[in-house]
Amino acid sequence: MPRYEAGACRVAIIDEQPITRAGMERVLADEPGFTVGTSVSSVEEIDMLDGAGAYGVAVVAISSRDVRSCVDIVTSVSAVAYPVVTSTWDSEDLLWGAIRAGARGCVTRSCDQREMVMALRIAATGALYVSPDLIGHLHERLGAARRPESEATVGLAPREVETVRWIGLGLTQRQIATRMGLSEATVNTYAKRIRSKLKVNNKAELTRAAIGLGLLSDDRGARHDYAA
Template sequence: MADEKGENPVTVMVVDDHPMWRDGVSRDLEAAGFTVSATAEGVESARRRAAAVQPAVVLMDMNLPDGNGADATTAVLEVSPKSKVLVLSASAERDDVLDAVKAGASGYLVKSASVAELLEAVRATFDGQAVFTPGLAGLVLGEYRRMSTAPADDRAPELPRLTDRETEVLRLVAKGLSAKQIATRLSLSHRTVENHVQATLRKLQLANRVELTRYAIEQGLE
């Protein structure tokens, strides 16, 4: 599958300790037009191969023989900082999802997802969107909301103040809605939604929607 300029195929690295699963996912990606530039079975092999091929997207399992997907995500992003990591795991445990997001993953799918859902998620991840299997974002939001009840002395300094509308848009971004979907939901124009998103990014000094989604999760917004 070509990139947004239609020039080069999107490169993907598949990290999974099960050869049959790894090979099957690789075949599905190749059949859809992506280029599988590397595969890896663990944390260290993922680090080495990511450094060598600099994949656009990394499909990351959580259970690896020499660590976990969060460790591997950190390792990959250290050597290939422009890569975007999409976790594809059999685990839907809250701690796994939370650890993956903290490590820098852009999204989290469970392996029960269909091939079509997986391919769509890889494309969305490449495009800078945060992708979660329905319900998982809510689990993470709930955990951060629980953490936000810690004593005031333990909380972070006061954050930039967002308008009610910016907060409303941010909540919907965190749920994985596109600007078009948010515009429809709130009866706004697409341009107005994008203006709110850009204003929020500036206020929070964030670079893109992935960081914006991570911020929303950390603040317990929904």
């Protein structure tokens, strides 16, 4: 559900670097529709008693290269907000781990102000934003996860399989079109064809069917049993 439909979207800033936090606070002070709810050095400093929806989004700086540590942090943050993670992204495992743990945005440390704000606005709607510089990592992981025997069984073409996986990650048809270099109409055609082949009626049923066929990981359990 969108978390800034009415009034300002409350943002939590989590970064161990005070100067970086101050910079993010200044950025949001000039952006309509946002207000800083808290600015802390670690996730432990956020009052988890506020519960889900206490904040719209959270900017989370990840400095550790340890995938499991990243997953733990993002999982904790996602209990109270949609996480937008910033990191140097030293490995595709780190990126994939963050997304599986619930990140709604993944941006590089070198992103500019405009991209950061765009990532926050997209994440606040519940959709997923990934920096263009990181898309290659996702394509590599999606390709590596393909299971030809399952694809042959349901008769999905390679581009249809790619579409299914983007849908499973929560992207809109417009976002999928941009990432695949297609028109939105073509993605819509793919989605209809996929639903027909999998004999499903909506996005939720499509995602469940794809998980059952091994085309997607079941992220519902990933937060607890993710292995690097």
